[in-house]
Amino acid sequence: MSEEQEAEVAEDEATEEVEDGLQSGDFIRLDYTARTIEDGNVVDTTDPEVAEEEGLDEEEREFEPRTIVLGQGHIFQSVEDDITGKEVGDEGHVTIPAEEAFGEYNNEEVKTVSADKIPEDERYPGAHVNVDGEHGHVETIIGGRARVDFNHPLAGEDIEYDYEVVGEVEDDVEKAQGLISMFLDADLEMWIETDEVEEETVVEPDEDDEDAEPETETQTVEKETLYIESTPQLAMNQQWMFQKQQIAQQVIDQLGLDRVIVQETIDGGGMPGMGGMMGGGMGGGDVDLEEALEDADVDEDEIVEELEAEETEE
Incomplete structure (x- = not known):
């Protein structure tokens, strides 16, 4: 085997080694729990037991493995890098620095604004508010001024992320x-x-026919x-x-x-009390016109006079 052939074989083997396991574009089911490192507070989880322990509201969502696509930014980049190349059933633990997670805490994002910009029922410490298109939470309100923190609630927090790849989605x-x-x-x-x-x-048209459209x-x-x-x-x-x-x-x-x-599928049945009129209008059932006019509180003589007047004008 020549040196050139050996180099090609080595390159092919290296390529195969890199592409082993899960890769960008693969759909996987991921079980995970993310917590703040400093306080151990749960940021997000798919585990129903963790959710129950933390008292999370289970009525708002189901806690079960999530389907994500590798390479599409559906999870933190550090976690995605750790998963790439692994197999179904593998587990991992990743530490995500604050700058990659929810950003560093920025003191300049704590601003004093007019309290008039905040709805009255949201003028209290801790309220989540939108001011001039920015989302933040109220720290204090004194007089007509409010101190609002526009940092993400988890800004400055390092996150630890425990996961398990529970399956690959093919369907x-x-x-x-x-x-x-x-x-x-x-x-x-x-x-x-x-x-x-x-x-x-x-x-x-044919290129030879200049007048054709x-x-x-x-x-x-x-x-x-x-x-x-x-x-x-x-x-x-x-x-x-x-x-x-x-x-x-x-x-x-x-x-x-x-x-x-x-x-959208709309089942039949109609509105209560409208079955006869709807049936007549849509080609099913008979309608007593005189009775319908009485029910609608309409004077039939007035209608006839209006129609005759329109015919005379024409």
Whole structure:
């Protein structure tokens, strides 16, 4: 074997060694608990036992392993680096310095503002407030002035992060559910279908025909589509209302889909007391017009006179 061939083999082996284990782009289920090093306060956890010990509100969310995508900034960079190359079932402990976690504490971010900028029911020490587009918490209020700390509540805190890689996600629907759960705490029904869709495409004219103009033709194309069954909770979720385009785009990019369709299903039944009128209007059932006019408190003679007047004008 020549020196050149030996170098190529060595390079291939090095590449294989680097790519062993979990890599950027892999979907994994991660169990973790993050605490402040100084006080040991829980910053976040997926462990229901830890949540119960700490008295965290279990009604607001489910404590279970989360689906994340390596290389997408879903977790602290130090933790991501530690996971890369490991296997399902591996555990780890990472210390995250304050500057990487929630930033160093900045005394200049503690500011005095007019109390008028704070709603009356939030003018007390400890209240979380938004002032001029910045989020902070009130330290003190004296007279018409308020002292507000705009640092992150965990600024200056080093964090310790214990984790276990409990699984790798292969199913595309489960991947989509995991991605969306990063933004929304909602249990949504979803599925993926390949749809045939008609699209108009532009056909360029023959280059030899200078007077020809581009034409369009209809083609049938296949689109890989994620369907999401909407719920009242989803429709009223503010984060979804303001960020649904970005959330859907991330799902499309990560899963290689063509589109996301959110659909709403409305069961029949109608509103109480409106069955007869709705049925008549939609082609089902008969309506007694005289009775309907009486119920609606409408004078039928007035309606006839108005119609006759309109015909005369015409």
